[in-house]
Amino acid sequence: MFPAPSGETDTELSIYSSLDDDRAEIILSAFQRRHPEIAIRYENLLTGDLHRRIVEETDAGTGTTDFAFSSAMDLQVKLANDGYARPVVTADTPTWPDWANWRDTAYALTFEPAVFAYHRPSFAQADPPATRADLMRWMAENPDKAQGRIGTYDISRSGVGYLFMARDQELYPGIWQVVAAMGRAGVQQFPTTSELLERISDGRLAIGYNLLGSYTAEWARQHPDLGLILPRDFTVVVSRVALIPAGAKRPDLGAEFLAYLMSNEGQTLLSRTLRLSAVSLEVAGQQSPAGGMQDLAGLRLKPVPVSPGLLAYLDQSTRARLLARWNEAISGR
Incomplete structure (x- = not known):
């Protein structure tokens, strides 16, 4: 649990993610500096458990997490394909690479x-x-x-x-x-x-x-x-894929967090601080999109598209x- 920095709030963002706690903490703290009124309940889950919980909680009608971020590209696309994710358009959606966005419901955020x-x-x-x-x-x-x-x-x-x-x-x-x-x-x-x-x-x-x-x-x-x-x-x-579940209790907060991670600041944070590479072409233009691994000029890069093809x-x-x-x-x- 990450309490709201302002100390006075009943606004809570729920996140299910497969990102290690130490890496996630850096992102969450940066987000809360912009939104000190938001508390965050973060759960680090295995990718299979993350998928199962969203399905079960949504089907039960009890509501589920507001934001899901997973390295299991195929399972995330399955959630979107099966109707467990809602479309969200952020300020950066129009310029997001086609391979990294499926119907505005599943977004690749790392490279x-x-x-x-x-x-x-x-x-x-x-x-x-x-x-x-x-x-x-x-x-x-x-x-x-x-x-x-x-x-x-x-x-x-x-x-x-x-x-x-x-x-x-x-x-x-x-x-x-x-x-x-x-x-x-x-x-x-x-x-x-x-x-x-x-x-x-x-x-x-x-x-x-x-x-x-x-x-x-x-x-x-x-x-x-x-x-x-x-x-x-x-x-x-490959990429880590984010989505807002259809059964989210606070989809507005999930969308706010997604918008942050797709922003220049969020992508820079993923790439430089966490050594996870940026998808954002704007950030990639400022540095190696391999998160500082080496210059990618001349390489034949073959991203796995975020698409129903992953279901195979x-x-x-x-x-x-x-x-x-x-x-x-x-x-x-």
């Missing part, structure tokens, strides 16, 4: 690339791979250095890892040769970004494939032996087919 992370001392004598072809070549030419020292997400347990791989499959016909080569090199799989980054920064792993760029950039700031590269062949970009990733038969192909490739066959 988070999938990156290669690497252990700098392990590449002291050679450049680290910058493309998928480079990665294949490095594994083939350095079997001793590569064996057991490549890491990636366990896509059966990591939602963002699954989304990255699904997009890889759509964008790159040779992806399964890459996965098979990683499998032959004894790739290590982990469900969370932090587990991968910890092992890369201390040298247990030499390189990590398709890691979430926002967390990797922050980790690299604090661990000088860890470096990151935005792939030069193509870079998949929730289809159980589609998921089963992708996981089966992943397991077959990772076994080296």
Whole structure:
């Protein structure tokens, strides 16, 4: 609970989010400086729980949160597609990128690339791979250095890892040769970004494939032996998606908070303070839209659009087919 700075109010904004508490606190405090009369009830939830609670509370007619912010793009779009979100137009809606806005009900607010992370001392004598072809070549030419020292997400347990791989499959016909080569090199799989980054920064792993760029950039700031590269062949970009639930008790407050995060100030705060990258083209023009990770000039950026196309990733038969192909490739066959 974040009490109203003014000390006298019965105005309370409810937020459900998958953003870590320490990062959220910075945003909430900045918002309250502009709106000292508003108290905020913030709940940090797993993405699946966030989706379930909004559906259940709305269906029960008891009212639900005023603002939902989640890294599960597919689940957020499902809420909007199924009628659990209301359209909201802010001052920045007219200039928001088309890929980042679905029917004014679901807005992408961050711009988070999938990156290669690497252990700098392990590449002291050679450049680290910058493309998928480079990665294949490095594994083939350095079997001793590569064996057991490549890491990636366990896509059966990591939602963002699954989304990255699904997009890889759509964008790159040779992806399964890459996965098979990683499998032959004894790739290590982990469900969370932090587990991968910890092992890369201390040298247990030499390189990590398709890691979430926002967390990797922050980790690299604090661990000088860890470096990151935005792939030069193509870079998949995912986003955290915001919406105002149809059953919100105070949709006006939710809309006010959404407008703040879409504003120049809010986008700058997301990008610079939290190392989450800005969607806003105005903010992106002032700095790297990768939140300071590196200049994106010349990169082939492939954002995942906020659209009903994301619902295909929730289809159980589609998921089963992708996981089966992943397991077959990772076994080296």
